[in-house]
Amino acid sequence: MSEITKITVKGARENNLKNVSLEFPKNKLVVFTGVSGSGKSSMAFDTLFAEGQRRYVESLSSYARQFLGNLKRPEVDLIEGLSPSIAINQKAISHNPRSTVGTVTEIYDYLRLLFARIGHPHCPNCGREVAPQTSKQIVTQILDKIKQEIDSTPYRLLILSPITRDKAGDFHGLTENLRKQGYKWIRVDSNIIDLYSDFGIVKTNKHNIDAVCDRVSVTKESLKNELDLYGRLIDDVESAMKLSNGLCLVGQVNDVSFEFPDQPRL
Ligand SMILES: [Zn+2]
Known part of the structure; x- marks a missing residue:
C-alpha cells in the first residue's frame, strides 16, 4: 500500500468559502493566514476537522453513535487523504x-x-x-567486570536491594523486619547503617533505603575459585531481587584500603 502523502479538497463551500479546491501535504505543519473573514476557520474547522470527525464517528458502532448524534456533512465535493482529526481551539x-x-x-x-x-x-x-535480566546474566556481568578490572588490591562490592525510594518515615517496622530476616546493614540515602547499632532515621525526611545483602571482597587469589564466587553472587543477587520484587543494585567500593570500609564510597 502506497503511503498517502497529501490531503485533497475539492469544491469547499462552507460558510463564505467560494468553491475552494486545494491540496496540502500530510505530516507537515501547514499554516492558513489571511485577513479576517477570508475563510481560514471555515477551511480548518468547518471543513477539514468537521469531515475528519464525522468519518471518525461513522466508524463507531451504531450503539456508540446514538449518543453522539449524526454530524452534518460539510459543504464540500470531495476530501481525500483525511485521517481522524482533532481540533484545538485558540481559546484556553x-x-x-x-x-x-x-x-x-x-x-x-x-x-x-x-x-x-x-x-x-x-x-x-x-x-x-x-x-530485564536473570540472576545468572547479572552475575556473569559482575564477574566479567571484576576479571577485566581487578588488580593487586581487593575488588569490593556491595550487593544491595532497593526497598524504598523517596519515602518519609522512621521505618521502624522495616528495619525490625530486616533484622529478623538476618540482615546486618542497610543503606539509608548514602550512609551504611549497622542494624544492631543505636540509630535513628529522621521521620519527617524522605529517604532511599537499601538492604545490604552482601559485602563481597574479591582478590586475584579468590578468583581462582570462580565457582564458589559465582554461587555466592547468585545467592546475593537472588535474595536482593526477592526482597524488592525484582531489583538489585551492585555498588563497587572505590576506597583504596584492604579492610572493608564502614562507610564505603560507591
Ligand atoms: Zn546507564
Whole structure:
C-alpha cells in the first residue's frame, strides 16, 4: 500500500468559502493566514476537522453513535487523504502551564501506553538499553567486570536491594523486619547503617533505603575459585531481587584500603 502523502479538497463551500479546491501535504505543519473573514476557520474547522470527525464517528458502532448524534456533512465535493482529526481551539481550555497538545487531547495517555508496550527503554545516562535480566546474566556481568578490572588490591562490592525510594518515615517496622530476616546493614540515602547499632532515621525526611545483602571482597587469589564466587553472587543477587520484587543494585567500593570500609564510597 502506497503511503498517502497529501490531503485533497475539492469544491469547499462552507460558510463564505467560494468553491475552494486545494491540496496540502500530510505530516507537515501547514499554516492558513489571511485577513479576517477570508475563510481560514471555515477551511480548518468547518471543513477539514468537521469531515475528519464525522468519518471518525461513522466508524463507531451504531450503539456508540446514538449518543453522539449524526454530524452534518460539510459543504464540500470531495476530501481525500483525511485521517481522524482533532481540533484545538485558540481559546484556553486549561490554565495549567504544563498542558501540551498531548495532554489536552489525552493522546499522551495512549502514547504512553504504546511506548510502554513496544518501546525499548534506554538508560538516560549512558544510552544502553534497559532490559530485564536473570540472576545468572547479572552475575556473569559482575564477574566479567571484576576479571577485566581487578588488580593487586581487593575488588569490593556491595550487593544491595532497593526497598524504598523517596519515602518519609522512621521505618521502624522495616528495619525490625530486616533484622529478623538476618540482615546486618542497610543503606539509608548514602550512609551504611549497622542494624544492631543505636540509630535513628529522621521521620519527617524522605529517604532511599537499601538492604545490604552482601559485602563481597574479591582478590586475584579468590578468583581462582570462580565457582564458589559465582554461587555466592547468585545467592546475593537472588535474595536482593526477592526482597524488592525484582531489583538489585551492585555498588563497587572505590576506597583504596584492604579492610572493608564502614562507610564505603560507591
Ligand atoms: Zn546507564
